[in-house]
Amino acid sequence: MISLLNYFLAIQKAFNNELPLDLDQQAAVEHTFTEPLWIIAGPGTGKTHTLVWLVLKRILVDSVPADRIVLTTFTRKAATELRSRLLRAKQQLVSSGLREAEEIDVTQVFLGTLHSLCARILRDQRYEPTLRIRVLADERVQEYFLRRTRNPILDINDVTFWARFRLARYQGGQTYLPSRAKRAEGGCILFNRITENGADLNAMRTSGDPHFALLADAYEQYQQNLQQDLRTDQATLQRHFLTFLQSPEGQTWLGNGMSVVVDEYQDTNPVQEEIYFALTGGLPDFTVVGDDDQSLYRFRGATVESLIDFDRACLDYIGIAPRAVYLRENRRSHNGIVEWVNRFIQHHPSMIELNPLIRVRAPGKPALVARSPINGAYQPVQIITRSRDSQVGAEVSTVIQDLLNAGYITDYSQVALLTFSTSESNWAIGAYIDALDNAGIPYINPRSKAAQNDTALLEILGALSSILDPIRRFSNTWTLPDGTTFTLPGRLVSYIQEATNAFQQRIATGSFPDLEVYINDSITTVSGTPFDPSNPYLLQAGGQRTTISSLFFKLIAHSPYSDAILDPAHGERLKVINQLLAEYESLYDEGAIKVEQALSGQTQTETWSLYNLYAVFAESYHDGLNDSEDEDVSIVPGCVNVMTIHQSKGLQFEVVFIIKPENTPFLGTAHVLEDQLAPYINRPTQPLLRRSIQLRVEEDIVRLFFVGYSRAKRLLILAGTNLARWDTILGRDVHGQPINNQASLIGLNVNFL
Template sequence: MDLNEFMEIIHPMLPSGGLDENQMNVVIHGQGPLWVIAGPGSGKTETLVIRTLKLIFVDNVNPKSIVITTFTEKAAKNIKDRISNYAYLIYQKYPELQRNLDVNDIYIGTLHSLCNQIMLEYRYPGYENYRLMDDIEQYLFVHEHSDAVKHHHKYQDMWNHFKYLENKWNRSFNSRWGRTQVATTLFNRIVEYLIDIEELKQSDEKWAVQLADAYENYVQLLEIHHRCDFSHLQKKFLEFLNTKLGELFIKGDGSLRHPGISHVLVDEYQDTNPIQEAIYFKMAENTHNLCVVGDDDQALYRFRGGTVECMVNFGNACHREWGITLERVNTVFLNNNYRSHREIVNYCNKFITSFPVMQKIGARVKDKPELNPKSDISGNYPAVAYITGRTIEETANNFANFVRYLLDEGVVSKPSDCALLMKSVRENRNWAEPFKKALNKVGIEVYNPRSRKFLEQEEVMAALGAFITIIDPKQNALRKVCNENIQRLVNRWVDTYRNVASESPELRKYVDCSIKSIAKRNLGERLNINISEILYRILAHPPFSDWLDDPERSYRLGKLTQLFEKYSSIPYDTPGSTRGLLKMSSKNNGEISFRWRQNFYNSFIGLLSTEGLNDPEDEEIICPPDRLPIMTIHQAKGLEFPFVFVYGLRLKGDKPNESAIIEEDLYKYRKIKYSINFTPLERTQQDLIRLYYVAYSRAKYALIHLVPRNHMGSKGFGFIGNNFSLFSAIVKKI
């Protein structure tokens, strides 16, 4: 079919008004690199989807030769669903196309998921029989095995160099968990930044030489135990792409099974890191059909290794990798905002350009135009405003009363039409707690799954308390644990279990019988039961079996079982061993191995107590409709709400953050270097400005700042121009 027929068939599902000129330019782009700078609310995902469909149904591109990556599994599912819905319209008219052009054959997912999928599909020997560890498993693995963590005195120059991270992360290097967090971060950055290990080893800086040694030890341990973390998954995939199997994947062999890769499309490119950039360019080397979509003003993930420089310098990368000049890179700006009230769009334009540090060359994509307000939302009301009060508590009360008014007057139909965004959602008096209390006082429940309150939920505490009562009934191993926080947590969990068990005779009977059964076992005997099985049997009894009918409690208990399985998977020093199987003490009758129990407390419970955990989130639900979401700004990325409230505008950015300093420390050891024109402090400030820009651009009808009076006299990057006086002259007070 031709382009006109294609557009006519999918027209019923297109946004009202169809596609604008710039969106169509993306859709009809032919061959070569395509650089799409897409502002908030510009319809970038829809445009990416329609371009993909055009490639398949108009250009007859084999769906299996298309790769689409995005930042989260949720976003990937959204793209898959949209493609399927549009394709359904086409298949209805031309059912025979479904046999030859099946959109389910497209490679769609996060880059991590696709790396895993493709290497398994091609049976890459360098990835056979590896266990892929998530962040928690990696953390536990580093804690248990890394030489730099266990024998830190051998790496004193390295730890002294990174001493600045102690205060930043509130982690003492005297703590094994403090060393674990830093070591894990550094190991990941070495991979993500494409650090040249040989240069690191030959450095005249002792800390760098020791870091190279610590990293090589970690890599060796990964190979010994056949483990792979997310960063090394990408490293292995890049190695795969440079093999004969990788060549087959990229170039194909002319068969339908191996058509080669003709198009690579990357969403959220502003949060790409150097190794991901290398992967994308390698996958597209045969055709140069690399389409990147993103917004440098919405780059948020430097703390995970993302470098906005990949987005800002895409044209330079095309020249470096392929010899393609900037003039031959098709650059398209999607700057029509279809989301927000005109006042909000204009405010976002003023905000992002009001800081001198954002006006410097290289801070933003060159010649970037302002957003154009194109939403149907209108009305002569203060769409950008602020609420205040003498204190945080009074500001929170005024905010809650305003939301109550919006609901009572029918301005919004449900609490989830409003969202409260802030940098941290921990429920303490400086962040979410006053707002939660104020909302509850006026009858509005909140949804705050990232408050790190997972371990304080009754069902989680009771389950952990029951398990610990079985494996350490006298708590003699707990008393030998030096960490008082662990002792307090465990005692609280055991008390919660006892309270629950007092009204649950079946549960108490199971726990008591388990204790007696263990007491009868022989010295040194291996028990033929995994710790996960014990937890499952605990959860099979009331009240847990009843709580499983409650979605929230069920999600939490499901997450707890996953945590047990992750801990069970961490090997001992011997390859193939597992921590999940229990063994009796070789010295004390009737007790689980003292060493195992101590390791469980220090390692597993130590992780839980040190890091805290968020509640599990249902990816299908942004927020239950009868609750008001309190979200981090990172959580809100990609979302939109009728009313957005933002708290915490006075973040000063007067000291460089740890991510920018680590980036600076490792920069000269990179294999590929961009000319970074900014100091760590300037990058920190730019990241803060982008953070607030993302928050402000989520709003559809109204953007309302929450500013206690004692925040007004100070500067903060949440205020336009870092100046409250300028802010108050532009923004109306409610």
């Protein structure tokens, strides 16, 4: 143990005799934990930097063992960054001559996402109820599970049920039932929110509301299926962990409680809040760090109240109010950009609430203070607006090229195009992508949901269909051997037909005889395999079961697909399909191909297996695949970054374009569920009052664009059409007057290009 003074002296020595902490950061690091610590950290204020020195102080000064500290953050990427910075900071202390720093092992800190820590601790403690359980890796696998187990929610044909939760299909002013795939997606959203909020199923059943009675029954069936299959989803895993913490085994492991530090606390959901307070063991050794103005994940169940009302939660759980520390020195952006984001968030009418019982922002929150070395007497906020997207896109491309040519940027990767949706369709940013292409400006848009249109991927799906379904049984209506009838959407049938035709056209060129021989031999193998009812699988020569993956890998070993692997774009997309296939196979017979005897006497792929291949795997293939996106490598040198504002969180760029600001979030399932589930939730920190649903939608819009604006270091450019529709994303001036025309923007020192 060392004194706080010696700790600060060692840090100072490591940084050329300058303490790399401002007064707010020092106040956070010095905290004594007689009460919880509530750090509100605005963009660019060094929250990760502060967390690192706080954790090391807890170990070196406060003598908290490293293996009694839980440090969580929202993403794997952020956890990796925290880990590397902890190790680097420790080494800096060692290099400064602090002998005590050599003796600590920061790798013993429980550091990671909460999901990963729950899984790790439950496994390490060999907690019996979860000992043999496999985790459904993500939402897509969860959807596959609902479909494989034929959850009753998939058969709810009451359109008012789906419309109630904003999960119906809307087109041309009409409301339609969602497809089976969309029902699975919606079911997972509903089930996860029930789990995360600990909703009372009995209350749902006895409410007299038929929709909630149906939902409660479907959820209970889902949980029973999880138990029977020894599976869990991510939300249920956290419920298991909370149960563990409350069990005798968990209490033994917990001891007097852990020292808990949570990053990005504004993205916490209700069950996570319960877990964090349980981990403290009722003691005030609890630090939360976050920014309510950057809360973007309501659609994943996060509740911004977790951060805004942290003081109330502390009083509820441990009876001690926290100490609030505000990090306000922004060291990222030009002072003109800091002025822009301050004005936007502080004076926006959607962020002002007169009811003292309802909070929209953290209480007492000060404005950001510009401390960046970036300065200059230019206009750092600019606007491009034209009558058509194609004109705006062309101007954006010209500005990017001019910035590079003039040396204001040295690489395209210093530029980001941020938008609400990165779909390359006409209604979204298609015209902007076309403009970049026309200007020869390289870009990366990994979330465009366009991978399924890749020629190689389309042909590979057609090749798999040709092998497993040579007589082309795909159609709209399927009748299974037990008499059950299912329907494939017409768009999916057309897509499979398109894929099969694309592959047949490739074969018809005659340029790939080896591939043609492989396909024909495979078809013959399937039909010529003797059918054995006791082992109804397609077997290899050695008796092993043939899997879809094995067919996939043999296909891509043949030209032209073997050549596609060498191309970076195609190769990355083939990785996406491989991952999707692995997820599918994890739930469907491990990918083994089941067979049956046709009326002709030949062997064919089993009808139910073939239906699932089309209805589950091919439909997820069709409905918008994102390109591969490595969490650890967000920026690609030489390429302009095209990304959603959600993706950009945690990043910064020399130049940021906000593209099509007239496209904003809208009322969705997350907003509706907050109100609909409220009567069935009994947790102590459930808000007694909430703002109207429309105001909550507007809050989300403001927070989204606040995040987008604050990514910019030197230059922020808003680019789109129809300036009259930008009222919400421009906000008000400091006098509360609307900013909705060119004159009012020029008055704010905004330049029009």
